[in-house]
Amino acid sequence: MTSPVLTIRDLTVDIPTRHGILRPVNGVSYDIAAGEILGVVGESGAGKSMAGNAVIGLLNPPAHIATGEILLNGQRIDTLGRDAIRRLRGKEIGMVFQDPLTSLNPLLKIGDQLTETMLAHLDLTQTEARKRAIAALEEVGIPGAAQRVDSYPHEFSGGMRQRVVIALALCAEPSLIIADEPTTALDVSVQAQIIALLKRLCRERGTAVMLITHDMGVIAEAADRVAVMYAGQLAELGPVREVLAAPIHPYTDGLMGSTPLASRGKDRLHQIPGAMPRLDALPAGCAFHPRCPYTQDDCKADPGPRIEDGAGRAACFHPIAREEVA
Amino acid sequence: MAIVSIRNLTRIFDVSKPWLNRLIERKPKALLTAVSDVSFEIEERTVYALVGESGSGKSTIGKMLVGLLRPSEGHVDIRGVDLAHETDAAKIESIRSDIQMIFQDPYASLNPRWRVRDIIAEPVAARGGATDGLAERLLEQVGLSARDAGKFPHEFSGGQRQRICIARALASEPKLIVCDEPTSALDVSVQAQVLNLMSDLKDQFGLTYLFISHDLTVVQHMADRIGVLYLGRLVEEADPDTLFDDPKHPYTQMLLAAAPKLDGFGREVAPPQGEIPDPINPPPGCAFNPRCPLAADRCRSERPALRTIGGSRVACHFAE
Numbered sequence: 001m002t003s004p005v006l007t008i009r010d011l012t013v014d015i016p017t018r019h020g021i022l023r024p025v026n027g028v029s030y031d032i033a034a035g036e037i038l039g040v041v042g043e044s045g046a047g048k049s050m051a052g053n054a055v056i057g058l059l060n061p062p063a064h065i066a067t068g069e070i071l072l073n074g075q076r077i078d079t080l081g082r083d084a085i086r087r088l089r090g091k092e093i094g095m096v097f098q099d100p101l102t103s104l105n106p107l108l109k110i111g112d113q114l115t116e117t118m119l120a121h122l123d124l125t126q127t128e129a130r131k132r133a134i135a136a137l138e139e140v141g142i143p144g145a146a147q148r149v150d151s152y153p154h155e156f157s158g159g160m161r162q163r164v165v166i167a168l169a170l171c172a173e174p175s176l177i178i179a180d181e182p183t184t185a186l187d188v189s190v191q192a193q194i195i196a197l198l199k200r201l202c203r204e205r206g207t208a209v210m211l212i213t214h215d216m217g218v219i220a221e222a223a224d225r226v227a228v229m230y231a232g233q234l235a236e237l238g239p240v241r242e243v244l245a246a247p248i249h250p251y252t253d254g255l256m257g258s259t260p261l262a263s264r265g266k267d268r269l270h271q272i273p274g275a276m277p278r279l280d281a282l283p284a285g286c287a288f289h290p291r292c293p294y295t296q297d298d299c300k301a302d303p304g305p306r307i308e309d310g311a312g313r314a315a316c317f318h319p320i321a322r323e324e325v326a
Numbered sequence: 327m328a329i330v331s332i333r334n335l336t337r338i339f340d341v342s343k344p345w346l347n348r349l350i351e352r353k354p355k356a357l358l359t360a361v362s363d364v365s366f367e368i369e370e371r372t373v374y375a376l377v378g379e380s381g382s383g384k385s386t387i388g389k390m391l392v393g394l395l396r397p398s399e400g401h402v403d404i405r406g407v408d409l410a411h412e413t414d415a416a417k418i419e420s421i422r423s424d425i426q427m428i429f430q431d432p433y434a435s436l437n438p439r440w441r442v443r444d445i446i447a448e449p450v451a452a453r454g455g456a457t458d459g460l461a462e463r464l465l466e467q468v469g470l471s472a473r474d475a476g477k478f479p480h481e482f483s484g485g486q487r488q489r490i491c492i493a494r495a496l497a498s499e500p501k502l503i504v505c506d507e508p509t510s511a512l513d514v515s516v517q518a519q520v521l522n523l524m525s526d527l528k529d530q531f532g533l534t535y536l537f538i539s540h541d542l543t544v545v546q547h548m549a550d551r552i553g554v555l556y557l558g559r560l561v562e563e564a565d566p567d568t569l570f571d572d573p574k575h576p577y578t579q580m581l582l583a584a585a586p587k588l589d590g591f592g593r594e595v596a597p598p599q600g601e602i603p604d605p606i607n608p609p610p611g612c613a614f615n616p617r618c619p620l621a622a623d624r625c626r627s628e629r630p631a632l633r634t635i636g637g638s639r640v641a642c643h644f645a646e
C-alpha cells in the first residue's frame with residue numbers, strides 16, 4: 001500500500017481562555033490516501049472544521065496545535081513557519097469553502113484570480129497561465145470558458161461560482177483538497193452537480209479530498225471512508241458503507257436514526273436526548289455517556305478507547321454488536 | 327374543510343433600475359414574477375408543504391399568506407376572509423390573530439435585547455391580552471424550563487431558540503402557522519427534536535401548518551400534502567407517498583433523483599443539467615422546458631395547466 005497523502009496523528013487543538021483551556025479537537029487520528037474522499041461528519045461544534053483548519057495552518061490565535069503531528073506526503077507540516085505553510089496552501093493543499101461569494105475577490109476577474117494563484121505557485125508565463133486558467137474552467141464544466149474567464153464573480157450563479165472556487169483550488173494541482181461544507185449553500189440539483197464534479201476530478205487526478213459536511217446523504221454518495229466526530233473526538237471511523245449502514249458507535253447510530261429518511265413511515269423521528277456538551281463543560285469519562293442509551297459504569301469514569309493510527313472502528317467501550325455486513 | 331384557499335395567486339416585483347438610468351441606458355422596466363398563477367387549498371389540521379429550490383417563490387407565498395406582502399393578482403382566503411381585500415377591520419383582526427409564523431434563522435428572529443418572557447408574550451400583549459404566567463407555561467410546553475423566561479436569547483443554543491420561536495408563535499393561540507424553513511439552520515439531531523415537537527403541538531392544539539422547505543426528506547416526513555414549485559409555478563401536488571413513489575412531473579423526478587440518498591453509496595448519478603432560468607425573462611410555455619428531457623414544440627409555446635391525474639395534480643403536457 002502506498003503511503004497516505006495526509007496523516008493526522010493524535011491531533012489536539014487547544015484554545016486557552018480566562019476560564020481554562022478549551023479543547024475543540026482532542027486526540028484525532030486519521031489518514032487520507034491518494035484518490036480517496038474522506039468524509040468528516042459531525043454536528044456544529046464537533047470540531048470537524050477546526051481539524052481542517054489545523055491542517056492548513058489557518059487556526060485563529062489563540063487556538064493552536066497542542067500535541068500531535070500532521071504529515072503531508074510524509075513530511076511534517078504542523079511545525080512549519082508561517083511563510084512555509086503559506087507556500088503550501090494553494091500549491092499542495094487546495095481549499096473549497098462553504099460560501100463561494102466570500103472565497104472569491106469581488107473586484108478581480110476570475111481569470112486574474114486563477115492566474116494569480118498559478119503564477120504564485122508554478123513556474124509559468126502570463127500567457128501560459130491564462131491558457132491553463134481557461135482549461136481549468138472548462139474542466140469544471142463552465143460553458144464558454146474562453147469568454148467567461150474575463151467575468152467578475154457576481155456575474156455567475158451560486159453553482160457556477162462554486163465551480164470557479166473548485167477550479168481555483170485545483171489549478172496548482174494540489175495533492176490534497178479540503179472541502180468545508182462545499183454544497184451547504186447550494187440547491188439540491190446544483191449540489192448533485194458539484195458532488196459529481198468533485199468525485200470525477202478526485203478520481204481522474206488522484207487527489208485526496210477531506211470532505212467536511214453535516215449532510216449524511218452527501219457523505220453516503222461521495223465519500224469512500226467516513227470519520228464521525230463528537231465533542232472534538234473521533235467517535236467512529238471506517239468505510240462509508242459500514243459506518244452508515246451498520247454503525248457501531250451509539251452516537252453514529254443515534255445520528256443516523258434521527259435523519260428523516262431513516263424514519264420513513266414512522267410518526268416520530270428517533271431523537272438523541274439532550275444536546276452536545278459545551279467545550280467548557282465536558283462530562284468526565286466518555287463525552288457521549290450522558291446521552292448514550294448503553295452507558296455503563298466504566299463509561300462514566302474513563303474517557304474510553306481511542307481510534308489510533310487510523311485503524312479501529314469506534315471509540316466506545318460497548319459498541320453495538322452487528323452481524324457482519326456484506 | 328379547507329382553512330386556506332389560494333386562488334390564482336401571482337406576485338410581481340418591480341426590479342427595474344431607477345427612472346433616469348432606464349432613460350439613459352434605454353432599458354425597459356424589469357419585472358420579476360416570483361409567484362405565477364398558483365392555486366391550492368390547505369385542509370384544516372393538516373401539514374401542507376411547499377418545496378422548491380431557491381427562487382421558486384415558496385417564501386413569497388408564505389409571506390403573502392400571513393399578509394407581509396400583498397398579492398399582485400389572485401386571492402388568499404383564510405376561513406373565507408381575503409385579508410388583502412377585506413375592509414371590515416374586526417374580521418381582519420380576528421383572522422390575523424389566527425396566523426403566526428416561524429422563521430428559518432432563530433438568531434435573527436429573536437430580539438437580543440428582550441427577555442424571553444417579553445418575546446413570547448408580545449403577540450398577546452400587543453393586543454392587550456393577559457400575559458401573566460403565559461411565557462412560563464409555553465416554555466414548558468416546548469420543552470424548556472419556566473425559569474428560562476428571565477433569560478436573554480444569547481443564552482440559548484440554536485435548537486432552544488427555535489423552541490422559543492415556536493412558543494412565541496403559539497402564544498396567541500393561532501390556528502395556522504407558516505413555518506419558513508424552520509429546521510434548515512439546525513443540526514440533524516436537533517432537527518429531529520424540533521420536528522417531533524412540532525408534530526406533538528399540532529395534535530395537541532389542532533394546528534395547521536404551511537411548511538416551507540427545500541429539504542425533501544423533512545417534507546416527506548412532515549407533510550400530508552406536498553406542492554412542488556418551480557420558478558414561481560406549482561408544477562405538481564400530491565400526498566407524500568404518491569409524490570415520492572410515483573413523481574409525475576419531470577422536474578419532480580429530476581429533484582428526487584438528485585437528492586442524496588443515505589444508502590446511495592458510491593452512487594453515480596447523472597447530475598441534472600442546467601440551472602433555474604432567469605425569472606425576469608422566463609422561457610415561454612412551460613418554465614421547465616429548457617431542462618426537460620421530454621420537451622416538445624408544444625412545451626415551448628403553451629404553458630401547461632394543472633391537471634388532476636389520480637391523486638396528484640400535475641402541470642405537464644405529457645404526464646399521465
